[in-house]
Amino acid sequence: MKRSLILFAFLFLSGIIFAQKRKEIIFPDIQGYKILKCDFHIHTVFSDGNVWPTIRVEEAWREGLDAIAITDHIEYLPHKKDIIADHNRSFEIALPAGENRDILVIHGSEITRSMPPGHSNALFLKNSNLLDTAKYIDAFKAAKAQNAFIFWNHPAWSRQQPDTTLWWKEHTELYEAGLMQGIEVVNEHEYSPEAHKWAIEKKLTMLGNSDIHNPIQMDYDFSMGEHRPMTLVLAKEKTIEGIREALLNRRTIVYHNHLLIGDNAYLKELFEKSVKIEKVSRNNKSIRVTIYNSSSVPFEIRKVKGNDPNLEFFRELKIEAGGYTSFTVYEKEPTKNTSFNLQLEVQNLLVAPGKGMPYKLAIQVK
Ligand SMILES: [Zn+2]
Ligand SMILES: [Zn+2]
Numbered sequence: 001m002k003r004s005l006i007l008f009a010f011l012f013l014s015g016i017i018f019a020q021k022r023k024e025i026i027f028p029d030i031q032g033y034k035i036l037k038c039d040f041h042i043h044t045v046f047s048d049g050n051v052w053p054t055i056r057v058e059e060a061w062r063e064g065l066d067a068i069a070i071t072d073h074i075e076y077l078p079h080k081k082d083i084i085a086d087h088n089r090s091f092e093i094a095l096p097a098g099e100n101r102d103i104l105v106i107h108g109s110e111i112t113r114s115m116p117p118g119h120s121n122a123l124f125l126k127n128s129n130l131l132d133t134a135k136y137i138d139a140f141k142a143a144k145a146q147n148a149f150i151f152w153n154h155p156a157w158s159r160q161q162p163d164t165t166l167w168w169k170e171h172t173e174l175y176e177a178g179l180m181q182g183i184e185v186v187n188e189h190e191y192s193p194e195a196h197k198w199a200i201e202k203k204l205t206m207l208g209n210s211d212i213h214n215p216i217q218m219d220y221d222f223s224m225g226e227h228r229p230m231t232l233v234l235a236k237e238k239t240i241e242g243i244r245e246a247l248l249n250r251r252t253i254v255y256h257n258h259l260l261i262g263d264n265a266y267l268k269e270l271f272e273k274s275v276k277i278e279k280v281s282r283n284n285k286s287i288r289v290t291i292y293n294s295s296s297v298p299f300e301i302r303k304v305k306g307n308d309p310n311l312e313f314f315r316e317l318k319i320e321a322g323g324y325t326s327f328t329v330y331e332k333e334p335t336k337n338t339s340f341n342l343q344l345e346v347q348n349l350l351v352a353p354g355k356g357m358p359y360k361l362a363i364q365v366k
Contacts (some may be wrong), residue, residue: 069106206231216228294322
């Protein structure tokens, strides 16, 4: 008895010491699609990263991701004296770790050229070695021949675009040849309004990725609520094919800090399914409203023009994530109205550069 108690205590304590926790990121399904949390731009020691591929899978699991792409550079291999391998190896090492953790691992590579056209990621490759070509265009064609999905990385990177984020004629050539299907609107800590604009105009898939080189916690302080940028993929199913189909059909939302960047229709449904008016009570000239937000993202709402001049309410309000938020609407002249519309903008749901999502919040007094 005593021995089993000691054993139990030991197991219990070691459980505490060694427990690994996954942080779940909560979003509702949209238009019947599951939201998969993905990072399609990750480096390991097999190019210029400082982390072994299996650790990338473990980091992704703990952060609540569903899929990652290992995208080591083809051309830039500063560790090649120590890490002698071909371009497929980092993916091959990460893949079984992903199977253990239920993290989809996508075979990718970063085509790393000077500007133009700069850097691009190719996903869903079969053999990365075929991208090791003298001319950049041959690397793109080799990726396309493997049915890859290709996107332009960090278009605003200051080392390649020192003053202005430019779209070069080489990008038009790639785009028209079907060799550029997406663009990073967010890379690492940087949002690019130009990339956002081009994605809308040219119907490119929007991506937000970490481009992580160090252990993830060196760049993001989870204790402060920080997270890596990610691409939310609206997928029919959690499979590699499900992700590919969604990327080809531009069903993504970029999640960066507290920003969600994407098409109005997706963001509107995400907001409406996350936020529920729990309680409305009237007290003479004031109406008290309580809202519940079931998602992992707070919403920053702001009053815009076009509101009923008899109503007085907040200028800005933060609807907290995973909890309740209350506010009061006052009537200058008391009425017996039982329904009110508030004209708002959700500032952190970005439908275009500098433009939050317009939203009419309908409130019903019960
Ligand atoms: Zn790059
Ligand atoms: Zn990179």
